[in-house]
Amino acid sequence: MSEYKSTGIIRKEDLEIPSDERLEEGPVVIMECVENIPCDPCVAACSFDAVEMEEITDTPDVEYETCTGCGFCVTECPGLAIFVVDCSYSDENCKITIPYEYIPVPDEGDEVKALDREGNEVQKAVVTNVRQSGKTYAVTIEVDKENVWKVRGFEVEK
Amino acid sequence: MSERRIFEHPILDFDRGYEFYFDFEGKKIKAYEGETIASALYADGLRKFTESKKLERPRGFFCAIGKCSSCLMSVDGRPNIRTCVTLAEEGMEVERHGPKAEFPQTDVGRGGERKKEEIEIAVIGGGPAGLMASIVAARNGSEVHLFDEGDDLGGQLVKQTHQFFGSHQEDAGTRGIDIGKELLEEARDVGVEIHNGSKVLGYYPEKKITIESDGRLEIYDSQGIVYAGGAVENYLSFENNDLPGVYGAGGVQTLMNEEGIVPGEKVLMIGSGNVGLIVGYQLLQAGVNVVEIIEALPEIGGYQVHASKIRRAGVPIRASHTIKKAIGDEKVEGAVVQKIDENWNPVKGTEREVECDVICLAVGLSPDTGFLRQADCEMDYVPELGGFVPLRTEDMMTTQRGIYVAGDAAGIEEATVAALEGKIAGAAIYEELHEETEDTRRSKEEAKEGLDKMRKGPYGEVPKQGVKTCTVDEEVCG
Secondary structure (H helix, E strand, O other): OOOHHHHOOOOHHHOOOOOHHHHHHOOEEEEOOOOOOOEOHHHHHOOOOOEEOOOOOOOOEEOOOOOOOOOHHHHOOOOOOEEEEEOOOOOOEEEEEEEEOOOOOOOOOOEEEEEOOOOOEEEEEEEEEEEEEOOEEEEEEEEEHHHOOOOOEEEOOO | OOOOEOOOOOOOOOOOOOEEEEEEOOEEEEEEOOOEHHHHHHHOOOOOOEEOOOOOOEEOOOOOOOOOOOOEEEEOOEEEEEOOOOEOOOOOEEEOOOOOOOOOOOOOOOOOOOEEEEOOEEEEOOOHHHHHHHHHHHHOOOOEEEEOOOOOOOHHHHHOOOEOOEOHHHOOOOEHHHHHHHHHHHHHHOOOEEEOOEEEEEEEOOOEEEEEEOOEEEEEEOOEEEEOOOEEEOOOOOEOOOOOOEEEHHHHHHHHHHOOEOOOOEEEEEOOOHHHHHHHHHHHHOOOEEEEEEOOOOOOOOOHHHHHHHHHOOOOEEOOEEEEEEEOOOOOOEEEEEEEOOOOOEOOOOOEEEOOOEEEEOOOEEEOOHHHHHOOOOEEEEHHHOEEEEOEOOOOEOOOOOEEEOHHHHOOOOHHHHHHHHHHHHHHHHHHHOOOOHHHHHHHHHHHHHHHHHOOHHHHHHHHHHHHHHEOOHHHOO
């Protein structure tokens, strides 16, 4: 039994991730979707045909060399399980794009609490971009590079 | 919490009508146009709506869809009114009468002469299955009457604020609330006659149904029936489980997503299937604190992506845990939870008090099949589909020729499956009464392919096995 089955928390080891070289090259998608569930909107969401799926219950197969990290799929995933990381941003910092469906919606430049996969605060982070698609937002925040695999959520301080 | 109405929500816009007041036991209660009496009272803070007959235990808001009888009150002198499905009106006089109402002094009837009509197809239930069946049969030329007891059609879709899973072709990525609206519009466009506020009372041979609508009895003599009556929520045994504040997940969704009223401040969620995880997430979106989700099994029941989403928000999910009792006299003021071992026995010394004012039960659903039993459809107990379900052909016909079934009444799955089954039933009933057309042939083919796709993978394997055991050849049908 994988640990996430009893905890709901994905670990880096559970994921298929891009190579270190690809991560350094620029923004790329990280799909934290590891079960064989019947769902495929991410395939249609990609304008670059970087996501493949033979059966609807397959997990998404991402061609990382084709993925531009545009992040369009982030707001299209019903499971809110798609993130974009950009490790090429600077030497110390990286950017993470996170799907968001709560209120209030932050503005660019706001400081938010960056959270890990259990909702614990990891660090403070600055919002660098906010994109809306329907009622779902893709919010990009800037965090320390060492936290790139830790941070997967954020909280707007009220 | 002073204001229980939701005014700002990340997904929903609550379009409240004008504000007015009605009288409740001498107190002025604020309500908005379109709100039910029970919702307005709940928003005002009332928790005890009536009491039980024998032990006089408090009874409060529970199902929110007119099924549980926990909200019966007297309205303008008429007793036993289901306040959760009765709209509040300005100047109304509402009072509690407990379990033993007196014979009314006023004229109770609102009906008139009974109505009797011959129709071609009766579809019962206006959720995704019933809507889709109606659309397919009507667009091929059938005269279709769709009956639903609610004011708004769409079934449980009207509460689903999340984007749907499934195939992109079958509306995945679209929110349930929007799918319901689209289907309803399509049904109107193809000429389906919609009877909302129409409760089906019973079945009589040969394919006659009786309906109660606004106090009037209606009798419809049909040539064919598609039954898509959905499901009922399961309950759980624990001490004090009848206290106001113990709610089904569906009731919570109705109150929160339809009526725009939060159920409380701190919610303990029981059950980590997709319903528990999704309603937990919707509570967070409405600004309610979900203190924890407990699950009796050693594994989380629902999809990992739903579980991860709610964990990211800081909500713990505790597997191998159960609820021992609810705390409180007149309403829920807390709960005691404990660990259980692999044999479902409580582990000593693990009891823990949880602070909460709502206990939300998301412990599964059972097919609502009373109508089909009344129509003598052969049933079978299929645990993979949630309980007793009708035997059916691949075309969704029950063992009674001309009576079809679709959606959760045929077995507990989800909305996309319900719509696909409805598509098959709608096409098949048209074929039975008329002939095969290019559209009915294609609809059945596409929907069957869709069902095969949806029932793949580890989560699809369970209903797939279940469906196999209750699918029969057409020769079995009467």
